[in-house]
Amino acid sequence: MERMPVSAEVRRRVRGYLPAGEEIRYIFPASWNETVYFLFVVTDSAVTVLSNRFWSRTRPKRIWHVFPRSVRIGPVETNLIPVFELGGHTFEVEEEYVSVINACDAEIAGGDLPRDPFPEL
Known part of the structure; x- marks a missing residue:
C-alpha cells in the first residue's frame, strides 16, 4: 500500500x-496493535496525541x-x-515516519533541523 504524507484535510x-x-x-x-489509531x-x-474514530486513521x-x-x-x-x-504504551508506526520521530527528538536535544516540509498541508 502506498503511503502519503498527512493530508491537508487531516x-x-x-x-x-x-x-x-x-x-x-x-x-x-x-497505532496500538493495528486496530486503535x-x-x-x-x-x-x-506533543498532543489524538485518538481517532473506530477503525479510522484520519478522523x-x-x-x-x-x-x-x-x-x-x-x-x-x-x-x-x-x-x-x-506514556507507558507501545505504539506501532509506519517506517516512513521513523525519521519524523527522530527529527522531533533531535529538535528538543538542540539540533538545528528544518521545519516540517509540508506545513501548508
Whole structure:
C-alpha cells in the first residue's frame, strides 16, 4: 500500500483540537496493535496525541493525552515493525515516519533541523 504524507484535510481536522495559534511542526499517525489509531501532533509547546474514530486513521475523536514538548517520543525500535513507547504504551508506526520521530527528538536535544516540509498541508 502506498503511503502519503498527512493530508491537508487531516491537518485541518487536527487544528480544531489544538490551542488557538499553535502551529503544527510535525504530525504522524501511529497505532496500538493495528486496530486503535492515533495522530501525534507536535507543536512548539506540546506533543498532543489524538485518538481517532473506530477503525479510522484520519478522523480524530478526542485528545488522548498531552505531553510537554520536552518529552522524547523515541527511540524507535525498528526490528520487525517500528515501535516506540510513550506514556507507558507501545505504539506501532509506519517506517516512513521513523525519521519524523527522530527529527522531533533531535529538535528538543538542540539540533538545528528544518521545519516540517509540508506545513501548508
